[in-house]
Amino acid sequence: MKHYKYLLVLVAIVLASCSRFDVVDRVFDNSAYLNVSATDQTQLATFNNRINETSVSLAVQLAYPADMDIAATVSVDASLVDEYNHRHSTAYEMLPSQYFDFPDKAVTVTAGRVSSEKVEIRFKGLAGEGADSEGAMELDKTWILPVKVTSGDIAIMESAAVAYYLVKRTSAITMAAQLTDNWIKFPKMNEVGGSVAAAYNGLTAVTYEAFIFIDKFDTKNSFGDCNISTVMGVEQYLLLRIGDTNFERRQLQFDGSGNGSQFGKLPSKGDPSKNLSAGQWYHVACTYDQATRIARIYLNGEVIDEAKDVGVTGSSEENRINLAMRGMEGATNEEYEFFIGKSYNDWRPLQGKIAEARVWKCARTQEEIMANMQRIENPEEEPDLIGYWKFDEGEGNTIKDYSSVGNDGVAEKDIVWPQGIEIPDFNK
Numbered sequence: 001m002k003h004y005k006y007l008l009v010l011v012a013i014v015l016a017s018c019s020r021f022d023v024v025d026r027v028f029d030n031s032a033y034l035n036v037s038a039t040d041q042t043q044l045a046t047f048n049n050r051i052n053e054t055s056v057s058l059a060v061q062l063a064y065p066a067d068m069d070i071a072a073t074v075s076v077d078a079s080l081v082d083e084y085n086h087r088h089s090t091a092y093e094m095l096p097s098q099y100f101d102f103p104d105k106a107v108t109v110t111a112g113r114v115s116s117e118k119v120e121i122r123f124k125g126l127a128g129e130g131a132d133s134e135g136a137m138e139l140d141k142t143w144i145l146p147v148k149v150t151s152g153d154i155a156i157m158e159s160a161a162v163a164y165y166l167v168k169r170t171s172a173i174t175m176a177a178q179l180t181d182n183w184i185k186f187p188k189m190n191e192v193g194g195s196v197a198a199a200y201n202g203l204t205a206v207t208y209e210a211f212i213f214i215d216k217f218d219t220k221n222s223f224g225d226c227n228i229s230t231v232m233g234v235e236q237y238l239l240l241r242i243g244d245t246n247f248e249r250r251q252l253q254f255d256g257s258g259n260g261s262q263f264g265k266l267p268s269k270g271d272p273s274k275n276l277s278a279g280q281w282y283h284v285a286c287t288y289d290q291a292t293r294i295a296r297i298y299l300n301g302e303v304i305d306e307a308k309d310v311g312v313t314g315s316s317e318e319n320r321i322n323l324a325m326r327g328m329e330g331a332t333n334e335e336y337e338f339f340i341g342k343s344y345n346d347w348r349p350l351q352g353k354i355a356e357a358r359v360w361k362c363a364r365t366q367e368e369i370m371a372n373m374q375r376i377e378n379p380e381e382e383p384d385l386i387g388y389w390k391f392d393e394g395e396g397n398t399i400k401d402y403s404s405v406g407n408d409g410v411a412e413k414d415i416v417w418p419q420g421i422e423i424p425d426f427n428k
Contacts, residue, residue, distance in 0.1 A: 028063070029155060030062060030063050030064055030066055030154060030155070031062070031063050031154060031155045031156060031157040032060055032061065032062055032063075032070065032072055032109070032149060032151050032154050032155070032156055032157065033060070033061055033063075033149065033156065033157035033159075033160035033161060034058055034059075034060065034061070034074070034147070034148075034149050034160055034161065034162070034163050035058060035059045035060070035061040035115065036058045036163050037159075037160040037161070037162065037163045038061070038160055041159075041160065041162055041163060041164055042164050042166060043056070043163050043164065043165045043166065044165075044166055044168075044420055045123070045145075045165045045166065045167045045168070046166075046167075046168045046170050046174060046420065046422050047123065047126055047167075047168070047169050047170065047174065048169075048170065048173075048174040048175065049127065049139060049169055049170065049171055050127065051126055051127065051169075052124070052125065052126050052127040052128075053122070053123065053124045053125070053126065054122075054123050054126075055120045055121060055122045055123060056120070056121050056123075056165070057118045057119065057120050057121075058074070058118065058119060058121070058147070058163060059107070059115050059116045059117065059118045059119065060072045060074065060107050060109060060115070060116040060149050060151075061109075061114060061115050061116075062109050062113075062114045062115070062154070063114075063157065064114065065111070065112050065113060065114055066109070066111060066112075066154065067111055067112070068111050068153075069108055069109070069110055069111050069153075070108065070109040070151065070153045070154050071106065071107075071108055071151060071152070071153050072106075072107050072108075072109070072116065072149050072150065072151040072153070072154075073104055073105065073106055073107070073149070073150050073151070074104070074105045074107060074119055074147060074148070074149050075102075075104040075105070075147070075148060075150070076100075076102055076145065076146065076147055077146050077147070077148045077162070078094050078146070080146035080148065080162060080164070081093070081094050081144055081146060084144060084146065084164050085144075092142055092143060092144035092166070093143055093144070094143065094144060094145070095143040095144060095145040095165075095167050096143070098124075098125055098135070099123060099124060099125055099126060099137055099143075099167070100121060100122065100123050100124065100145060100167075101121075101122040101124055102121045102122065102147070105119040107119060121145070121147065121165070123167065125137070126169050127169075136169070137169040138169070139169055139170070139171050140168065140169075140170055140171055140172075141168065141169075142166050142167065142168045143166070143167045143168070144164055144165070144166055144167070145164075145165040145167055146162055146163070146164050146165075147162065147163045147164075147165065148161055148162045148163075149161055149162075170422055171374075171425070172374070172422050172423050172424065172425055173211065173355050173356060173374060173375070173392075173421070173422075173423040174421050174422055174423075175355065175390070175391060175392035175393075175394055175417070175421060176211070176213070176353040176354060176355035176391050176418065176421045176423070177353065177354055177355070177391040177393075177399070177411075177415050177416075177417060178352075178353050178415065178416035178417065178418050179340075179341040179349060179350045179351070179352065179353065179354055179415075180215065180349070180351055180352070180416070181221065181222055181346075181349055181351070181413070182341065182349060182411055182412055182413045182415065183230075183339050183340060183341035183342035183349055183350070183411070183412050184339060184340040184341055184342075184389070184399055184409040184410065184411055184412075185337065185339055185342075185409065185410055185411075185412060186337070186338055186339075186407055186408075186409050186410075187410060188406070188407055188408070189323070189324035189326065189327050189337065189338055189407065190324070190326040190327055190331075190337070191327055192326075192327055192328065192329060192331060193327070193329070194327055195405070195406075196324065196327070196405055196406065196407045197324040197326075197327025197328065198327075199324075199361075199386045199405045199407070200322070200323040200324035200327070200338070200359075200386060200387075200407075201320070201321075201322040201323065201324050201325075201327065201328060202317075202320045202321075202322065203260070203320060203321040203322070203323070203361045204289070204290045204291060204315055204320060204321065204361075205287070205288065205289040205290060205291070205321075205361065205362045205363040206238060206287070206288055206321055206323070206359065206360065206361065206362075206363070207285060207286070207287045207358070207359070207360035207362060207363055207364040207369075208231070208232050208233060208240045208285060208286050208357075208358070208359055209283070209284065209285035209286075209298075209356075209357070209358050209360075209364070209369065210231060210232065210283075210284060210285075210340075210354055210355070210356060210357035210358065211281060211282070211283050211284075211354065211355045211356050211357075211423050212231060212281070212282055212284055212350065212352055212353070212354050213279070213280065213281045213282070213352045213353040213354075214229060214242070214250075214276060214277075214278050214279075214280075214350070214351060214352040215278060215279070215351055215352045215353070216278055216351050216352075217229060217242070217243070217249050217250050217278060217351070218351055219249065221347065221349070221351070224347045225347065226347050226348060227243050227244065227245055227247075227249060228241050228242065228243045228244060228343065228348040229241065229242040229243060229348065229349070229350050229351055229352070230242075230339070230341055230342055230343040230348045230349065230350060231284060231340070231341075231350065231354075232338070232339065232340045232341070232357060232359075233255075233323075233338065233339075233343070234258065234323055234325070234336050234337065234338050234339075235336040235343040235344045236255070236257050236258065236336060236344075237255075237257065237258030237259075237260075237261075237323075237325075237336060238255070238256055238258050238260065238261055238288070238321065238323065239254075239255040239343055240252070240253075240254055240255075240284065240286045240297075241253055241255065241343060241348070242276060244265070247269075247270045248270030248271065248272060248274070248275055249275075250275040250276045250277070251267075251270055251271060251272075251274050251275055251276070252274070252276070252284060252286075252297050252299065252304070252305070253265055253266065253267065253297075254266045254286040254288075254295060254297050254305070256288055256295060256310075256311060258321070259319050259322075260290070260312065260319055260320055260321030260322060261288050261290075261295070261311050261312065261321065262310075262311045262312050262319075263288065263293075263295050263307060263310035263311035264310075266286075266295050266296075266297060266305055266306075266307050266310075267305050267307075274299075274304055274305075278352075281423050281424055282299060282300060283298075283299070283300050283301060283373055283426055284297075284298070284299060285297070285298040285364070285369050286298070287363040287364055288311065288321075288363060289362075289363035290311065290312045290315040290319075290321070291315065292363070293308065293309050293310055293311050293312070293313075294306065294307070294308050294310070294363070295307045295310055295311065296363075298366065298369055300426040301366065301369055301370040301373065301426055301427070302366075303366060323338045323359070324338065325337075340354065340357055340389070340409065341354065342412075353418065353421070354391055355390065355391045355392070355421075355423060356373075356374070356375065356389075356390055356391070356423075357387070357388075357389045357391065358376075358385065358387060358388050358389070358403075359385075359386050359387035360384050360385055360386065361384050361386050362384040370426075370427055371427075373425070373426060373427060374423075374425055374427075375390070376388060376402075379402040379403050379404075380402070380403065380404045382403070382404075383404075385403045385404075386403055386405050386407070387401055387403055387405065387407050388401060388402040388403040389401055389402070389409055390402060393417070394417050395417060396415070397410060397411040397413075397414060397415050398410055398411075399411070
């Protein structure tokens with residue numbers, strides 16, 4: 001029996017050693033392909049309408065290292081436009097040559113490596129020239145630019161030999177910040193006697209609004225248990241959030257428990273039909289006015305919850321809305337702060353993306369919310385706009401306030417700036 005066991009062990013060792021393949025023992029031939037097409041040949045190249053010139057990069061990849069230098073050529077092939085349109089039932093036109101610069105590029109994958117140097121496709125003249133934007137690329141029209149790899153040294157992997165760039169100059173918003181386990185704080189709001197704190201205190205009405213994209217609705221995250229995704233506001237005072245204890249985890253809720261609002265939670269009971277979905281852009285907004293005593297929640301410009309005759313019964317200096325309580329005389333640093341993407345503690349981040357966040361010192365009407373959803377053209381000329389964070393920096397951790405108040409935000413951690421953002425226009 002012992003000899004039999006030893007024999008089994010020996011056989012197992014031999015089989016294990018046979019499962020190891022050296023480079024020369026590959027079971028498939030080596031081939032070259034475009035790295036960007038490894039998972040999908042269709043590549044989105046969507047640009048903000050203010051951008052005049054930009055670029056994308058790609059490289060030639062090998063299935064595994066070769067023992068010699070591999071030469072390849074990357075080039076534009078207009079003959080592939082009809083093939084793409086036929087396959088996808090589309091009618092895209094070839095991107096006009098005036099909008100790109102990409103002559104044939106010779107590249108080399110050095111022996112022992114799997115990737116060539118990167119090459120760039122430069123897109124140019126997108127916004128045209130002069131005050132009239134003469135020659136600008138047509139807005140919201142999609143063009144196609146097919147790019148392929150060829151080589152005389154090695155076979156080409158046909159499934160990833162071509163990258164079809166779908167090029168569009170869009171009127172939509174194309175920048176947002178990724179707030180995963182991250183949030184935005186506002187140091188100037190905590191400066192006692194400062195101009196920023198003064199702008200956020202003593203209010204009689206408020207509007208919060210933003211574009212949000214939730215990647216996941218946590219019930220647990222790296223911080224602990226989680227039943228809330230925070231959009232913005234002040235905890236236990238005036239806060240726009242998604243979810244609550246004993247409430248629908250994916251439903252918007254406006255908490256107006258503070259002295260300046262006193263309307264409690266809107267709504268107080270959950271409704272599964274109003275649940276949001278992960279992986280989708282939404283425009284969210286909430287308003288409260290002490291004079292009308294009306295609180296509302298808006299989703300994509302439509303009222304989804306409303307409470308009338310609620311909150312403060314007699315507006316006075318003693319019960320004004322104060323969003324910058326730490327910036328008031330006599331503050332103890334125990335007051336809750338205004339954040340974007342955080343409320344009571346670190347366990348309630350947004351876990352998604354955000355853009356075009358705003359605070360107004362008035363209750364915006366539905367018509368006003370719909371009219372300015374995408375962007376505000378002259379924010380410094382809006383007297384009721386006290387916070388306007390576009391989140392269009394694309395780099396860094398400081399978020400500029402485009403309102404006249406100058407309340408710049410600072411991220412708690414390094415911000416991730418995702419590519420390929422295109423926020424839909426809910427007015428269309």
